[in-house]
Amino acid sequence: xxxxxxxxxxxxxxxxxxxxxxxxxxxxxxxxxxxxxxxxxxxxxxxxxxxxxxxxxxxxxxxxxxxxxxxxxxxxxxxxxxxxxxxxxxxxxxxxxxxxxxxxxxxxxxxxxxxxxxxxxxxxxxxxxxxxxxxxxxxxxxxxxxxxxxxxxxxxxxxxxxxxxxxxxxxxxxxxxxxxxxxxxxxxxxxxxxxxxxxxxxxxxxxxxxxxxxxxxxxxxxxxxxxxxxxxxxxxxxxxxxxxxxxxxxxxxxxxxxxxxxxxxxxxxxxxxxxxxxxxxxxxxxxxxxxxxxxxxxxxxxxxxxxxxxxxxxxxxxxxxxxxx
Amino acid sequence: xxxxxxxxxxxxxxxxxxxxxxxxxxxxxxxxxxxxxxxxxxxxxxxxxxxxxxxxxxxxxxxxxxxxxxxxxxxxxxxxxxxxxxxxxxxxxxxxxxxxxxxxxxxxxxxxxxxxxxxxxxxxxxxxxxxxxxxxxxxxxxxxxxxxxxxxxxxxxxxxxxxxxxxxxxxxxxxxxxxxxxxxxxxxxxxxxxxxxxxxxxxxxxxxxxxxxxxxxxxxxxxxxxxxxxxxxxxxxxxxxxxxxxxxxxxxxxxxxxxxxxxxxxxxxxxxxxxxxxxxxxxxxxxxxxxxxxxxxxxxxxxxxxxxxxxxxxxxxxxxxxxxx
DNA sequence: TTGTATGCGTTATCAT
DNA sequence: ATGATAACGCATACAA
Numbered sequence: 001x002x003x004x005x006x007x008x009x010x011x012x013x014x015x016x017x018x019x020x021x022x023x024x025x026x027x028x029x030x031x032x033x034x035x036x037x038x039x040x041x042x043x044x045x046x047x048x049x050x051x052x053x054x055x056x057x058x059x060x061x062x063x064x065x066x067x068x069x070x071x072x073x074x075x076x077x078x079x080x081x082x083x084x085x086x087x088x089x090x091x092x093x094x095x096x097x098x099x100x101x102x103x104x105x106x107x108x109x110x111x112x113x114x115x116x117x118x119x120x121x122x123x124x125x126x127x128x129x130x131x132x133x134x135x136x137x138x139x140x141x142x143x144x145x146x147x148x149x150x151x152x153x154x155x156x157x158x159x160x161x162x163x164x165x166x167x168x169x170x171x172x173x174x175x176x177x178x179x180x181x182x183x184x185x186x187x188x189x190x191x192x193x194x195x196x197x198x199x200x201x202x203x204x205x206x207x208x209x210x211x212x213x214x215x216x217x218x219x220x221x222x223x224x225x226x227x228x229x230x231x232x233x234x235x236x237x238x239x240x241x242x243x244x245x246x247x248x249x250x251x252x253x254x255x256x257x258x259x260x261x262x263x264x265x266x267x268x269x270x271x272x273x274x275x276x277x278x279x280x281x282x283x284x285x286x287x288x289x290x291x292x293x294x295x296x297x298x299x300x301x302x303x304x305x306x307x308x309x310x311x312x313x314x315x316x317x318x319x320x321x322x323x324x325x
Numbered sequence: 326x327x328x329x330x331x332x333x334x335x336x337x338x339x340x341x342x343x344x345x346x347x348x349x350x351x352x353x354x355x356x357x358x359x360x361x362x363x364x365x366x367x368x369x370x371x372x373x374x375x376x377x378x379x380x381x382x383x384x385x386x387x388x389x390x391x392x393x394x395x396x397x398x399x400x401x402x403x404x405x406x407x408x409x410x411x412x413x414x415x416x417x418x419x420x421x422x423x424x425x426x427x428x429x430x431x432x433x434x435x436x437x438x439x440x441x442x443x444x445x446x447x448x449x450x451x452x453x454x455x456x457x458x459x460x461x462x463x464x465x466x467x468x469x470x471x472x473x474x475x476x477x478x479x480x481x482x483x484x485x486x487x488x489x490x491x492x493x494x495x496x497x498x499x500x501x502x503x504x505x506x507x508x509x510x511x512x513x514x515x516x517x518x519x520x521x522x523x524x525x526x527x528x529x530x531x532x533x534x535x536x537x538x539x540x541x542x543x544x545x546x547x548x549x550x551x552x553x554x555x556x557x558x559x560x561x562x563x564x565x566x567x568x569x570x571x572x573x574x575x576x577x578x579x580x581x582x583x584x585x586x587x588x589x590x591x592x593x594x595x596x597x598x599x600x601x602x603x604x605x606x607x608x609x610x611x612x613x614x615x616x617x618x619x620x621x622x623x624x625x626x627x628x629x630x631x632x633x634x635x636x637x638x639x640x641x642x643x644x645x646x647x648x649x650x
Numbered sequence: 651t652t653g654t655a656t657g658c659g660t661t662a663t664c665a666t
Numbered sequence: 667a668t669g670a671t672a673a674c675g676c677a678t679a680c681a682a
Contacts, residue, residue, distance in 0.1 A: 003659055014669040019661060027667050049438040050384065051659035053375040055674050061418070070404040075395040082394060082421035086428065091435075093386070094419045096407035103411065110416075113374040219603040249603050275600065278544040278574050328675050339653040344677055352651050376675035380658050 002043040011039040022047060058117055062299055063093040063107045066122040071217070072245060072273050073288060077122050077143060080292025088300050101125040108134040118299040122292075123186070135310075139302035141295045144187050152302065154294045154313040156286045158188045161317040162195040162240075165268055165284050168319055169238045170203060174266055178211035178236035180225055180250070182243060189214075192242065211236050222249025229265070230257055238266035238325065244276030244283050251279055251324065267324040282325040286317045327368040336364040347372060384442055387624055388418040388432045391447040396542070397570060397598050398613060402447050402468060405617025413625050426450040433459040443624040447617075448511070460635075464627035466620045469512050477627065479619045479638040481611045483513045486642040487520040487565075490593055490609050493644055494563045495528060499591055503536035503561035505550055505575070507568060514539075517567065536561050547574025554590070555582055563591035563650070569601030569608050576604055576649065592649040607650040611642045 004022075008015040013032050020028045021036040028036075039045070053059045064081060066074045078094075085092045093116060097103040104126050110116045111134055118139040121131065128146045135150045145155035169177055179196050181189050193212075200207045210232060213225055222241070226249070229235045241247040247269035251261050259265055269276050272285035294313055302308065329347075333340040338357050345353045346361040353361075364370070378384045389406060391399045403419075410417045418441060422428040429451050435441045436459055446456065446467040453471045460475045470480035494502055504521050506514050518537075525532045535557060538550055547566070551574070554560045566572040572594035576586050584590055594601050597610035619638055627633065 004661095005659080015660085016662090016669055016671095017667090020668090023661085029667065032668085046434070046437045048379070048659050049435070049440045050375055050379040051674090052661075054373070054379050054659085054676090055661045057674085059375065064419075068404070069394065069407060070397075070400040072395075075400050078419075079393070079395040079421070082419060086421065086423075092419050094389075094403075094407065094417050096404070096411065098411075109371070110374070112371045115374045219599045223603055245600070248600070252603055274544045275570070275573070278548055278577055329677095330675080340676080341653060341678080342651090345652090348677080354651065357652085373675050376658090377677080379660085379675085380677050382658085 001048075002045045003048070007036065007039050007043065007045055010043070011035040053114070057114065058303075059115060060089070061091040061093055061116045062118045062120060062296070062303075063095055063110055063116045064120045064122060065095045065097055065104050065107050065124060067097055067099045067125075069094065069096050073243070073271060074122060076288040077292035077295075080289040080294070081120060081296045082292075084293045084296035084300070088296070090296075090300065097125065099123075099125045105130070108137075108140075111137045111140075117303045120295050120299055122295075135308065139299050139308060141299045141302075143291055143295055146187070148310075148312065150310060152298050152310040152312065154291055154298060154315060156188070156291070156315050156317060158191040159195045161284055161286060162192045163199055164317070164319065165240050165270075166196070166199045168282075169240065169266065169268060169325065170205070172238075172266070172325055174236075174238040176206035176211075176236040176238070178213070178229070178239045180213045180216050180222070180239055180241040180246060182215070182217050182246075184214040189242075196240075206236075208232075208234065208236075216241070216246045217243070219245050219249035219252075222246035222251075223253035224249075226250045226253035226257065226259075229254070230259075235265070238262075238268065240268045242270045244269035244271050244273035244281050247281050247283075247324075248275045248279050251281065261324050269324075272320055276322075280322040280324060282322045283320050284317055285320055287315050291315055326373075327370045328373070332361065332364050332368065332370055335368070336360040378439075382439065383628075384440060385414070386416040386418055386441045387443045387445060387621070387628075388420055388435055388441045389445045389447060390420045390422055390429050390432050390449060392422055392424045392450075394419065394421050398568070398596060399447060401613040402617035402620075405614040405619070406445060406621045407617075408614075409618045409621035409625070413621070415621075415625065422450065424448075424450045430455075433462075433465075436462045436465075442628045445620050445624055447620075460633065464624050464633060466624045466627075468616055468620055471512070473635075473637065475635060477623050477635040477637065479616055479623060479640060481513070481616070481640050481642060483516040484520045486609055486611060487517045488524055489642070489644065490565050490595075491521070491524045493607075494565065494591065494593060494650065495530070497591070497650055499561075499563040501531035501536075501561040501563070503538070503554070503564045505538045505541045505547070505564055505566040505571060507540070507542050507571075509539040514567075521565075531561075533557075533559065533561075541566070541571045542568070544570050544574035544577075547571035547576075548578035549574075551575045551578035551582065551584075554579070555584075560590070563587075563593065565593045565595075567595045569594035569596050569598035569606050572606050572608075572649075573600045573604050576606065586649050594649075597645055601647075605647040605649060607647045608645050609642055610645055612640050616640055 008018045095107045121142040132150045140151035142153045269281040269283035276283045333343045420432045443464040457475045465476035467478045594606040594608035601608045
């Protein structure tokens with residue numbers, strides 16, 4: 001395959017001139033430019049970008065770490081990231097880590113390796129201290145609130161959002177509330193758990209341990225929760241559920257069993273998913289698309305400006321009132 | 326940042342020896358290896374992979390072209406791809422093209438540029454002839470059946486699968502069938518459309534043009550279809566719908582209006598999505614995860630073996646009998 | 651088992 | 667406006 005040297009030879013110019021044409025630099029005469037362009041066309045030449053990456057120290061690529069791509073939550077964030085990356089002419093390297101720390105480290109090593117210009121961590125199995133070590137090699141943005149770290153973050157105020165959801169429920173008069181969480185571990189889960197327990201205590205709400213249910217990630221899990229609620233000697237008047245698809249599963253199964261929603265059981269979802277709209281689930285929209293878009297904009301800004309100062313961007317959330325509460 | 330030369334100097338060996346250690350080559354004495362490893366540790370050295378890519382001509386990356394990541398269909402395929410890529414220690418570059426030919430071409434140009442070792446095209450706005458032009462620069466695998474092309478493909482027999490779905494419906498005694506399609510354009514859509522029309526004609530089934538509905542991609546679209554069915558002077562006894570989530574929207578809305586499923590209206594879905602299991606939707610599983618996994622295995626094989634001979638892999642499909650037909 | 655020298659293909663520097 | 671040459675950091679053929 002032809003290289004810049006050959007183009008130069010055939011076009012009768014220096015490699016520098018060819019490079020200038022390639023990069024749209026000024027100070028190239030019209031005819032020389034034409035000659036170069038001609039030769040490029042003739043030889044079907046194209047740059048070897050690896051050489052460009054080597055000498056410029058930039059690759060135009062950003063890696064994204066997330067546990068699973070086929071989950072609404074992550075795919076919407078990814079959508080936001082991808083959209084902005086397209087606009088910025090950047091490439092996205094997807095690392096589906098399955099929460100394996102080992103794999104996530106490999107991605108951060110790519111930053112050290114100069115294979116990528118930055119890393120967006122949507123969810124991580126890694127400790128903040130570990131991530132911080134890598135900020136020396138390039139910008140890192142997380143989509144979780146890890147405090148004022150040496151890397152940027154764009155995050156949802158899970159505590160406040162969850163509390164507001166509970167407030168909404170008590171405002172509607174519910175005095176006993178159950179809680180359905182996704183993965184038990186995970187930083188946002190524990191924050192919400194704290195918010196839940198504190199709120200229950202503050203407002204002296206009725207409560208039973210079995211009303212806190214973990215590891216509900218699928219529609220089927222939601223349905224299973226419905227069945228177990230039906231078998232409880234005493235069940236809560238309302239459920240707050242992280243993920244509208246899980247809420248949907250619960251609602252469909254509960255209705256199948258003859259329960260009226262919200263009459264017999266109120267349900268509040270999370271994430272404002274399409275299925276939630278269909279079932280008219282009252283939910284909290286936490287602007288996931290914007291989260292991804294924002295994360296990319298931040299990392300792109302940091303790469304372009306060579307400014308490593310971290311930024312911390314707090315996102316809005318909003319209760320969408322529908323008819324399951 | 327330190328480079329191989331500096332490591333060599335400090336460790337008191339040649340750069341070749343350092344390179345050998347780095348690449349786990351044999352013929353390095355124990356103490357020299359230890360010295361090199363020590364120095365690497367001390368200087369916190371890591372390879373500049375761009376230099377490696379330049380000289381080896383390989384990058385260990387494969388690009389994936391798909392229109393939208395936040396759709397069940399694509400995200401499952403992506404999951405399969407990502408899983409296999411992880412096993413093979415390969416990186417995946419995600420290009421969310423929004424069906425923009427221009428963006429898809431850019432990805433194929435990356436193959437020419439040597440930025441990637443291969444391309445997986447899950448869905449494309451590109452003509453087969455255009456794709457074929459790029460096979461000169463590296464292996465390409467598509468997830469669509471485009472016949473015996475100069476690139477590989479792993480595909481679902483949309484015609485046969487759809488026909489089997491219709492067969493299943495007529496087998497259950499339905500004599501008037503409606504059809505709900507995703508994007509009107511798109512190769513699989515037109516194949517199914519042909520299958521549908523031919524089947525209707527062959528079996529002399531009742532048919533009305535308004536029973537063919539296009540551009541149904543969301544739950545809401547499915548619900549809208551339910552509403553429009555209710556307003557038809559004459560409606561089909563059964564609907565076959567590409568995508569369980571669309572079918573779910575239709576079913577939920579239809580039941581809301583008092584229709585019994587399958588009593589008043591039978592519904593057959595596609596893709597075996599989680600929501601379909603919850604609503605007990607009879608569906609056709611076309612093994613999307615396996616599609617992604619298989620696509621990656623093929624391209625990985627072709628990259629590793631330098632064998633450009635295309636392979637054509639036909640996937641299985643399977644009707645899952647539940648209770649909406 | 652080890653080292654020297656060369657090449658990968660480009661951009662950056664500096665001189666003219 | 668143009669060109670000669672260095673530099674990027676590594677792998678590898680070849681010699682020893």
